[in-house]
Amino acid sequence: MNVQILVSTMHQKDYSLLDKLNIQSDAVIINQTDHHHYSVIDYNGHCVEWICVKERGLSRSRNLALSKAKGDFCVLVDDDEQLRPGYPDMIKRAFDFFPNADLIAFNLASIGTKSNRYYNKKNKKLNKFNSMRYGSARIAFRRTKILENNINFQVLFGAGSHFSSGEDSIFLSTCFSKGLNLYSWTEIIADIEDEDGTSSWFHGYNNKYFVDKGAVYAAMTKYFAIGYCLYFAIRHNKRYSDDVSIKQSLQWMFEGIKAYRNL
Structure with a gap:
């Protein structure tokens, strides 16, 4: 059973992002930029598909990554994360512990200003309501279950779309409506740069x-x-x-x- 990370990013000029992310598994990188290009990179023995596209929108990027994915377990990753050493074994261990799990939400640690991001304190099954506290950049899932149930991200939602947020909540809500089993896990999968707490979509309660x-x-x-x-x-x-x-x-x-x- 192999792990593959799915990364959405923009305007990358080279492959230095791979070092920043601390990749230790196969990966699909969707780079929204000014041209179309496809390449396959051998990165420390791992297969990385690097796909440049002109299309815009976080949900479109996530959906393209899903369509190209091949891993048994896939992890959604933002370009401001640094994955923890040993994350592939961490993911496999969590799914071994919960053999009926289809999706697991891990913890993230903040780099810089402490955020209000929810922190898992127990390994447990989630319900439809408490799962809404998670963003997509910390979840791992069984790829076949997502494909079998025709689950994707709504392109009207997310950064660069008509509605600037909420794509992760809709994705998780759809997982529940399709009968998937969602769990939380207390290990930290990655560190993420919060810096001054700025957001690409939140500009106040307006x-x-x-x-x-x-x-x-x-x-x-x-x-x-x-x-x-x-x-x-x-x-x-x-x-x-x-x-x-x-x-x-x-x-x-x-x-x-x-x-x-x-x-």
């Missing part, structure tokens, strides 16, 4: 943030999107109450539901 949040809920569920919005507005109001009222946040999220359903 109209865009809440509209996109409503669109995510509409994509996740056909009938309960309004309920998700109400729960979020009440549960997380303390985060943004200094800037936005519950009424205003709900109004914007409802606009997001309508925007998604009108596309």
